[in-house]
Amino acid sequence: EASEAYVTLVTSRDYVRGALVLAHSLRKSKTTRPVVALASRDLPSLARSELMDVFDAVHIVEEMNSNDAVRLELLGRPELGVTFTKLRAWCLTEYEKCVFLDADTLVLKNIDDVFERDTNFAAAPDVGWPDCFNSGVFLFAPSQTTFSELVALAATTGSFDGGDQGLLNSYFKDWSTGSPAMRLPFTYNMTANPSYGYAPAFERFRDDIHVVHFIGAHKPWHGMPTPGPGMHGLVSLVDAWWRMHDD
C-alpha cells in the first residue's frame, strides 16, 4: 500500500478549493493511501502552500496544453487544453498504482477497493458517449513509457476533443470492448450534469454513489446551479459538496 496513492491536478487558483474539499473527502472516507497533488509551477505561492497544508505531497509540474482551439470549441470548453497536464501523472513512478481524481470530484464512500483490480487502467463510462470513459476518475499504473507514448500520440494524432479525455480514450481504445476489470462502476464517477439524467436510476442507485463528479463549466464553488428537469438530484449533491467544504 505504501506504493499506491490518490492524485489530483491543480493548474489554476480556481481549482484549489475543489482540490482541498476532495482531499478532505478522501480522508473522511478513511482511505489508507496518501493523497497527492500535481500543481502547476505557475500557481501562485499562496495557493501552493494551501495545498501543502492538506495534501501528503505536492508535486510541481510544468503545464502541458493541447492548444487545440477548434476541437475545444466543439466541446464548448475553450479553457480545457491545459488538462493535458494530467498526463504528467504517469510520471509518478514512485507509485505502482494510483487513482486519479479530478479536482471537481467528491468522495462519499471509501473507494480503496479500486486498487485491488487486476488491470493497469480502469475508468467509468461517460454519459455523453458511453463507449468512451470519463477521464475524471481512473486507476492507472505510472510508467515513463506510457507517458512518452501518450505524448507521442498527442503530437501525431492529437485529442479528438482537445482535452485529456479524447487523447486517453484514443490510447486506451479497447476500454469498452475489453476486460470488465477496466470498467469502474458509474457510481465511482457519477457525473452530475444539470441538463440530462435518468431520474429513476438515480433514485434506485443513489445510496451506492461513491464519487460525485461535477462536470461542466459551473463548479460547486461557483454557487448553486439551476438543475434541468432530468437532474433533480443535483441540488442535494452540490449541497453535499458544501457540507464537506464547511466541515
Added chain:
Amino acid sequence: EASEAYVTLVTSRDYVRGALVLAHSLRKSKTTRPVVALASRDLPSLARSELMDVFDAVHIVEEMNSNDAVRLELLGRPELGVTFTKLRAWCLTEYEKCVFLDADTLVLKNIDDVFERDTNFAAAPDVGWPDCFNSGVFLFAPSQTTFSELVALAATTGSFDGGDQGLLNSYFKDWSTGSPAMRLPFTYNMTANPSYGYAPAFERFRDDIHVVHFIGAHKPWHGMPTPGPGMHGLVSLVDAWWRMHDD
C-alpha cells in the same frame, strides 16, 4: 438464419409510422433476416393492415401495462407503462435468436453481425445512467421460462422506472459487469437526445453509427426538433429519418 428475426412493437397508431420506416431501413441494410412486428390487439385494423403490407409477419398480442404512475412520473413519460408489452417478444419461441428494435429507431448500416454474438442477451449503454442498458435495441433468445420470470419479477419487485427498461435492467443485472459479448457498441443504439451530447465524440464516431434511436416524447414523425447546444448532429439524423420515410 431461418430461426432468427428482427422484432419491433406497435401498440398505438402513433408508432405505426416509426415501425414502417424502421422496417424499410432494415431492408435497405440488406438484412437476410425476416422483420416482424408485435401489434396490440387494440390497434385499429387499418393500422394493422399497413403493418402487414410491409412486415414479414405481424403477431397480434395482448397489451401489458406496468400501471406504475409514480415511477413513470419520475421518468417524465406517463405514457410508457404500455412498453411492458415488449416482454411478449420472449414468447416468439419459433425463433432461436431475435434482435428487438424500438419503433423509433432507424438502421443506417447492416447489423446482422449482432446475431453472431455468443450470448443470450446483449444491449448498448444508456446515456442517462450508463451502467444500465438502453432497452431500445437488444439481442435476446425467446424463451417461455424467461418470459414467466420477467412477469414474476414485474409482479414482485416491479420496474424501477415504470417501463420495460427498468424491469429488464433488474432482470439482466450483471449486464454492466459481465461478459463483453453482452455489450453492444453505442453506435448500435445511438440515442439522439436534443439536450445533451458529447459533440467531439459524435464527430469522431459518426461514420460508424449503425442505428439511431430517437428517444424522448418528441419523435421524428412529429416534426423537426430544436436541438440543444450539445447535440448539433440531431437535425441531420432526423433528416435521415425523413429521407428514409420519403424513399
